[in-house]
Amino acid sequence: MRAISAVGELAGTGPLLVREVADPRAARSARDPRADASRADDTLSWLAERTSAQPMAVTRTPLAAITGWSTDPDTGTIRHESGRFFSVQGVQVHSPRSPVPVWSQPIINQPEIGILGILACTFDEVLHLLLQAKIEPGNPRGHQLSPTVQATRSNYTRVHRGLAVPYLEYFRDPGRHRVLADVRQSEQGSWFLQKRNRNMVIELAEPVAPREGFRWFTLAEIHHLLAVPNVVNMDARTVLSCLPIDGGELEQKPGGGFAAALAASLSGTRGSLHAGAEVLSTITDHRTRMEVGTVAVPLAGLADWHRSEHSIRHRSGAFFEVVAVDVQASEREVARWSQPMFAAVGLGLAAFLVRSVDGVLHVLMHLRAEPGFVDVVEFAPTVQCTPDSYHHLPAGMRPPFLDLVTGAAPEAIRYDTVLAEEGGRFHHTETRYVVVETDEPIERPDYRWLTVHQLHDLLRHSHYVNVQARSLVACLRSLITPAKRRTP
């Protein structure tokens, strides 16, 4: 996070210039000494109460019977009668240099750019973030912590004639407030066709009183909750990752080897293995060379995929299914609706291999192509896959470093928590997020060791870091907060 210091402030000398300096507030918020296990327990109780008070009933329904949605008789595309929200269609993917050079799959086409926004404010001398207890039909268990605002464009332009979105006004006109982050980022490129959301953090000069279902949290409190399965939702994780945490002050504190290396990685003052120009050149090079083609094909009769009454699934039983649900909610913009969803088969895995180089923690990032990316390649976790999907493939086709992660010694595992993917589109779809420390100086052409500071620089811009890696940035950074958390 960059703070702003005004210069040339003599009255009447004309406009002010601003200079950007390292901003210690996020790091201080991550060290908030008042955050402890009892606060985390209190939040978990609050979330459980919200679920009791506002339950959501979700039942599977036949694909042909989704109220408000229809299947195109020619193409098989599943779309909403309004033409808005999203559709499920078929694509064929050509990726000549990958182990599977051609495949077909269903994909979600959601061209609208939604808003994922968190309000920030400093009070009681600590930076706080306003989060919402929110339930989504795909959540593995009730309410999770979500951004202040989580709204599709259909949502905030009131296509479904629901209630107004609270706090939306702060994000519709960001120029009127102080912007800490405002950047469009991709979502799952294997499941979405070029979907982007606008990730925003807007700072208020004075705190607003939280409405029912909202609470202010310090970063330390959020970091404790990131150790608990399925509490901080995907949207909150991606927005958090776009708010840089400068580690400069943390470097002064006493700490062990890992903590000090992580602080040095956040601050950037001690350097990195690769210069910035070299990192950007690597991305340009991969984006220019890689040939990934994604073409629309009919969902009806899609090669290797079979539609039954309740789902569309791959003949291997692997990857994911397209399903449909009826939803009944007590307090939402709309009380009752139906929709298609994707349901992953098996638990996903997203892992960072991290290594301390001359006392600075580096993350092994994978330059990964996904069919739905806007710009060919993004930096992804070291390992990102659904391990179960590889059971039907030969051993040589297992993703690099998968065995290194699944076979890691317990003391090398720095973070290990199951977190759900976005519950508005994905049904009970969970990923095991893992950070594993290694001392192997791995070098491979499509992998690069980057510091967290370098990831922060990339995260100011669109489409450099994919959504799984953004979640892991939030998870890895949570380790700068001293562990007072307990596992429920």
Place this chain on the structure above:
Amino acid sequence: MRAISAVGELAGTGPLLVREVADPRAARSARDPRADASRADDTLSWLAERTSAQPMAVTRTPLAAITGWSTDPDTGTIRHESGRFFSVQGVQVHSPRSPVPVWSQPIINQPEIGILGILACTFDEVLHLLLQAKIEPGNPRGHQLSPTVQATRSNYTRVHRGLAVPYLEYFRDPGRHRVLADVRQSEQGSWFLQKRNRNMVIELAEPVAPREGFRWFTLAEIHHLLAVPNVVNMDARTVLSCLPIDGGELEQKPGGGFAAALAASLSGTRGSLHAGAEVLSTITDHRTRMEVGTVAVPLAGLADWHRSEHSIRHRSGAFFEVVAVDVQASEREVARWSQPMFAAVGLGLAAFLVRSVDGVLHVLMHLRAEPGFVDVVEFAPTVQCTPDSYHHLPAGMRPPFLDLVTGAAPEAIRYDTVLAEEGGRFHHTETRYVVVETDEPIERPDYRWLTVHQLHDLLRHSHYVNVQARSLVACLRSLITPAKRRTP
């Protein structure tokens, strides 16, 4: 430009970390005291000699008679028989919030990403750049200075079975050398459909001996030549703009108000009117809100455009024409060929309004949508238009600030030179590039005052600064070199 300082260089302690610090070499090269008017004259003579030795005969030909090209009988699309290079097709553009909300036009579709690369090397204690004397069929007069390598993908993969491209090997594997810049950038979004070229500056540890037709230049020498009409070609200008010039050292030198403000603008140490997060948020906001739709339509029978034997032109006679040429060259990869080209009607205008704010020069950038942009909006010059095209429109539709530029007092005009657009696609298409100083604190929603340092930061990434603005960055920065130039 960022230099790299190695830390932790103790032998055997493992990998080195690099730290990035301001690099004064580009600024020193721009102050090279040996650059003077006689050197500029020598280069102009050399270019003239090259044109005499290697003339190029260009003759207009009927559109139906372009050897190797054909017009699709149904759509009217003009394409090469190989399917490579580029095609001329029709688009309809919807831009609901612009003065002309719907229009149709021909456009060049060139999906391949070419390489524009300059080799750099420090010798005689000064940073030098290797440029090429190159002639293109559309050049208003003979040879111009172009990048070391200027190659389309068809070009360097030898689709037309021509000669190998000299020095290409340095750019095909940039990881083996030191990369100073490597970024895909857009070209004219009004004439190209999503065209990008890869702008590269690669530094060698030891200079190579220039082949015939190549010479090493300091930045000061190039800056002097930027004051001469049609000498530094568009491709050289855009690559130059992607090489940052840190102005820190220049700030120490004595100088007038404008020179000091320009140096402060280059260095960034004294701040800027808008914080970086605010600038990025402005772009995100415009890209999210603007609705510009470009759809393919047949070129045959395109509304308002008429095809005759020799051209396709707008019924008003304005904008540009599609023409065809036969080319005979003495020394090129291919000695004889034919091709379609675009020919602008009238002289273009691209202008920066600049203003000193608290001693730091700021440029008024326009957040501009063009139909061929990959990502909706880029920062463009304050004024970018063909003034003649507005004669048939009502006065209220004249672009903002046009009158302020065309009516500027002579002493406010800091730079004013006619430069050609890319001669491989554009026939005798010239633009008057102008920098006008003002003291008006203009504020408009789709304009922002940025420092050159902020533009440097944006130019490390794709699609923030359009090609006309990149030319103007090179032109504006040329003013840091003391004027010893003379007009020929």
